[in-house]
Amino acid sequence: MALDTEEVAAASDSVARPRRRWVTVCVWLVVAVFGLWAALRLLPWDVHFAWVQLVAFTPTVALLSLIAPILALLLRRWIALAAGLAVCAVFATAVLPRAFPGSNSAASGPPLRVLAANLKVGSVPPDALITLVRDLRPDILAVQELTPTAAENLRTAGLGELLPFYAGEARAGVGGSGIYSRHPLQLTDLIDFGGFGQARATVQLPGARVDVVSVHPCAPSQKSLYQCWADGLTALPNPDNTPKILLGDFNATLDHARVRALLATGYQDAADTTASGLTTTWPATPWTFHGLPIPSVTLDHIVVDQHTAVHKFTTHLLPETDHRAVYAELTLAAK
Structure with missing residues (x-):
């Protein structure tokens, strides 16, 4: 039917x-x-x-x-x-x-150029780094994963002619860090968690002092390293009356809660302030995971106190490292 x-x-x-x-x-x-x-x-x-x-x-x-x-x-x-x-x-x-310019200080103190580079266990050829220093003319260079061999090679290649003052501790492996400067400086601390030393120094500029940290907490690549990563970020100094610059490989982005908490204490990210906050720094070249393309992320930063003006932020490729170097032009607050 x-x-x-x-x-x-x-x-x-x-x-x-x-x-x-x-x-x-x-x-x-x-x-x-x-x-x-x-x-x-x-x-x-x-x-x-x-x-x-x-x-x-x-x-x-x-x-x-x-x-x-x-x-x-x-x-x-x-x-x-x-x-x-x-x-x-x-x-x-x-x-x-x-992706848009942030609020910026009307600072009228001394100008300052800063550069940070992760050397990937000292693998970056010294001539390549020195060429970048010659081109950008930074007053301060912060390096991470500085090995004793790399430190000696940089000295032999003539980095001291451009940046004659140094503070830090070179170490075998990934835990060394250093600060090179055009002006006198003094090591004040070595923030150390999990064997990752983060050199901290006071740099004496003409008419001003600035507190600088070469940032490099351990990478949270596995669960056992989570705590030293967290402690390394938490131990970074808060802003005070002395201008502060934290620069290097944070192993964290602006989306990590600890970085957001750090910025909330009175810091600003130089890339974010100059509308470059979406510029990625790691890995420096495309990478894959089990054949799938993985987007790069922003692990390297230049962070300054809110009284410091940021005029320019750029990233730069160096050979033999998976991180882009980061560079900024600043003006410190007048005292």
Whole structure:
């Protein structure tokens, strides 16, 4: 016996409803994934070791989050569309300001050029670094992963002719750091957690003093290194009456809670201030994980107190290292 028209329509509708529900569920799952990431990014602490590794990719995830409202729009899931747009707004609030100039101090003190470079266990050829120093003419150079051999090679190659003053501690492996200066300086501390020394020195400029730290906490590449990474960042000095410059390989981005907490004490990121906050520094060349391309992230920073003006920020390739060198031109506050 043939089915009448109403029976056929009812049967078709009963099949379509489960299909529509599955589409709705899939759209909401996409929204939820990006929403969870955005919510975790807003928290003022690190929720888990795995999150410390993942949160560095927030700028890329912020761009990908546009998938959620676009998918909801195409499939006409209006509530999911509204939720997806709200998630995108959270990401935009957190990430987009880095692409625009930030507030800057009207400092009128001495000018200062600073440069930081991770030498990758001393692998950077000394001539290449010295050429960069000649080109940029920094007053202060902070280096990380400074080995005894690298320190001696830099001395032999003539770095002392350009930056005659030095403070720091060269070490075998990745834990050494140093500060080279055009002006007299004195080592005041070696912030040391997990064998990663972060040299701290006072540099005496004409008419001013500045407190400089060559930043390099241990990399949170595995769970056992999480604590020394956290301690190394937490131990960085807070701003006070002496101008402060923290520069180097932070092994962290502006999306990490500890870096955000550091900036909240009265610092500014030079790249962020000059609309270069989305410029990535590691790895310096494209990399893959199990054949999949992985986006680069911003681990290297120049951080200054809010009374210091930032005029320029750039990154520079050096051979044999996976980090870009970072450079900034500053003006310190008048005293």
